Amino acid sequence: MFEDAILAQVKLMVETWERKVAKRKDKSKLKCKTAGGIPIKPFYTPGDLAGTGQSEVGIPGQFPYTRGFREVPYSLEGWMMRQPVALGLSKDTRARMEYLEKLGWQLFIGEDEANRLHVQNIALDICSQQGYDPDAPEARGRVGRDGTSLSNMWDFEELYEGKDLTKTEVFFASPDGQLPCLAAYLVYAERRGVPWDKLRLKVSNLWYHSWYWDAAGYPPKHAYKLGPECIAFFRKHVPIAQVASVTGYSPGETGATPSQEVAFSLATAMFITEEAIKVGLDPDDFVPHFYGHDHTSLDLFETVAKFRAKRRMWAKIFRDKFGCQNPMALRLRNFPQTAGSLLQRNEPENNIVRVTLMALAQVLAGADGVWAASFDECLNIPSQRAAQIALRTGQIIFYETNVANVIDPLGGSYYVEWLTSEIERRAWELLNTIEEKGGYLNCWESGWFRSELAREARKWQESIDNKERTIVGVNDFVIDEGEMSALFRIRKGTEQEAVERVRAFRARRDHEKVELALRRLRAALEDMKASWPEACGNLMPAMIEAFRADCTIGETQGLMKEVLGYGYYGRQ
Amino acid sequence: MGTMAGNSRKVRVLLAKSDQDAHDRGIRYIAEVLRDAGVEVIFIRYRICEEVTEIALQEDVDVLGMGFYSSGYEFDIPTILEALKAKGKALKFMVGGIISGDEVPKLKAIGVDAIFGPGTPTEDVVRFVAH
Missing domain, CATH: 3.20.20.240 (Methylmalonyl-CoA mutase)
Known part of the structure; x- marks a missing residue:
């Protein structure tokens, strides 16, 4: 990215710097790493960009x-x-x-x-x-x-x-x-x-x-x-x-x-x-x-x-x-x-x-x-x-x-x-x-x-x-503020409200439609499991049909876990 | 406390997360550090309460450790403690993760022995388990 003349000039400057810091007792501390562990130098110059062209x-x-x-x-x-x-x-x-x-x-x-x-x-x-x-x-x-x-x-x-x-x-x-x-x-x-x-x-x-x-x-x-x-x-x-x-x-x-x-x-x-x-x-x-x-x-x-x-x-x-x-x-x-x-x-x-x-x-x-x-x-x-x-x-x-x-x-x-x-x-x-x-x-x-x-x-x-890395207030400069309690909690009664709501929602559905949609969803999942990639395109429409029939997230995802997954406790 | 059977036996610790949880970075680290400290570690990943209890009995562990990133520990912990008590199983129970400070006295009152929140020095956990 830089002309040779510039690089040569920079090289001389860096050598001067090296001579200066060589006298420092703490020069080992100049060897640092990024958080991800990449070794880094105290500064960078055009000489470090030899592998990085302008087109990059x-x-x-x-x-x-x-x-x-x-x-x-x-x-x-x-x-x-x-x-x-x-x-x-x-x-x-x-x-x-x-x-x-x-x-x-x-x-x-x-x-x-x-x-x-x-x-x-x-x-x-x-x-x-x-x-x-x-x-x-x-x-x-x-x-x-x-x-x-x-x-x-x-x-x-x-x-x-x-x-x-x-x-x-x-x-x-x-x-x-x-x-x-x-x-x-x-x-x-x-x-x-x-x-x-x-x-x-x-x-x-x-x-x-x-x-x-x-x-x-x-x-x-x-x-x-x-x-x-x-x-x-x-x-x-x-x-x-x-x-x-x-x-x-x-x-x-x-x-x-x-x-x-x-x-x-x-x-x-x-x-x-x-x-x-x-x-x-x-x-x-x-x-x-x-x-x-x-x-x-x-x-x-x-x-x-x-x-x-x-x-x-x-x-x-x-x-x-x-x-x-x-x-x-x-x-x-x-x-x-x-x-x-x-x-x-x-x-x-x-x-x-x-x-x-x-x-x-x-x-x-x-x-x-x-x-x-x-x-x-x-x-x-x-x-x-x-x-x-x-x-x-x-x-x-x-x-x-x-x-x-x-x-x-x-x-x-x-x-x-x-x-x-x-x-x-x-x-x-x-x-x-x-x-x-x-x-x-x-x-x-x-x-x-x-x-x-x-x-x-x-x-x-x-x-x-081992304190090689300092986290302020955690492994250094620690003060005891006692136990920290949650600063926010959801409304009391949230769970009960949700339970009653999903039950009321299910109660008013057309149960035959629900059963049929879930059967079709199961078939689409079995199909995806058995014949891929031929079955691509079948699952999402069946999933949409399930929600048109007012199935729930639990019912549909439960089926996914049961057929494609590691099993589903909620259905045992 | 626990079922330490003589000096020759290593301390046995069961580590688990709730089935309804995520993020296992912390508990896996604890598992490795305890193993390196000479503890017999049984790590069973994400499990429902009944499984945690059953495995604690089968493996006859001295310590049970559970990490909670998400909510629900107020229900899981008493459920597990009661089931263990019903079977006459005594052990040290430690809990880590996002536990609200105002829950700590309640958990200690029902039989949790130690609560290690975020930022706890790992050596505190090792000391609790090994001694």
Whole structure:
């Protein structure tokens, strides 16, 4: 990237510096590492960019997109604000969201009133996520506690009644229950008379998501089929929907280093693409509808470099490996999340600072969305005050700091460019290793992904235990504030209300229609299990029929777990 | 407390998460550290209360440890403790994860011996189990 004369001059300067610091007694402390364990130097120069050509860096909005996809800065187009709002029952969630909207929350920060879009990022409570309706014994003590209870059409009605669905981006955080949630929403829209091709849906398609913490509902041999099934259906019927999340957040939270996160998430994207091609889909058509959900750490520069490296690798992979012609297929939109695992229970207000730094890293890295977490998430699901502060965090960064005015402001930094290339180099090596180990699915089945991540997670915790790494207020500068109690609890009586509601809902259904729809759903699931890829395209329509017959999330997801999965306690 | 049968026997600890939970990073770390400290660790991943109780009996463990990332521990913990009591099984019960401070006295009153929230030094857990 630099001329020889400049490099020679810099080399002399660096030698002078080396002579100066050689005299220091503490020079061993100059050897540092990034949070992800990459050895780093005290400063970087043009000499460190020998392997990074100008074509690798480029300019914003052009291949290889190291510097992002934007042709204009955030100040013109804003960024998305996508943290979830979900608690108690639908009405509680809706009330919280409406409160935050009064404070200025909309999908794109900075957009004027006329273009205003709403966001409904719904995290389901743990029992709904696992396919248990509120009256299942397994749901006891859990209804509405870690997210919204979502089991039947009345819940969907209460969430969305009166809302302009064509102006609301909807996402359901329920990795194993994605198909039932989406089918229910499509049926709700149909009853409202809103055409599916006007719906703004973010389909998570995270059939592999819970494998990261070993709690998946379906084993790899069947789960992967859900990917192409979703993509095929939504490309056909909901053309503006995004069809698959490529998550780096889950490996990140499980312990991944940045290069592991990049490699594992790219391997996921390649695998999904290959499987979708096998059922006859065209990557130029569906890859533009993928989106990333990456991890943000407190190592600000490493986070920036990681996002930049992943964009560059994505562009190369989809151009060179899959031969995509559609320029949109070479751009992975990224909606990262601030790391939950880096928030601390001790002195929880300090998390406001941590989240601010992570949100700033997302912006400096050119993310498409900012997800600032609430500071009290290590104690409870967000209190209203904490959710408000999280919203304000994004707004203050946008409106008060001027960082929105310049694209990729760290581009050209010797350190950031070097680190971008270094993370990329390590990630390519890991992608080769995944190939050598038999490919993506095999790396799950053999436990390789998980053991690699567990090793890194252990190293991380050991470095905290042995105080090699300082966490303020946790392993150093500790003060005793006594036990920390939850700052927020859902309304008393929430569970009972949900139980009575789902029972009343079931009581008024046409039971023959329900039974028939569930029989057909079972047949479609058996078909997917037995004859793939021929059966692709059968499951989603059967799921929609089930919700037209007013089946519940528990009934439908329970069947999925029973037929494709490891079994379903709720049905024994 | 427990069923320590002489000096030769290693301390046996059963580690589990609730069937309705997620995020096993913490409990897996604890499992490895305890194993390295010479404890016999039986780690059974995500299980329903009945399974946890049954395995605690079958394996005749000295310590039961459960981690809760999500809610529901107010129901699971008494359920397991009562079932163990009904079978006459005594053990040390430790709990980790997101436990609200105001629940701590209630859990201790029903028989939880130790609660290790986020940020607890790992050596505290090792000391509790091994001694």
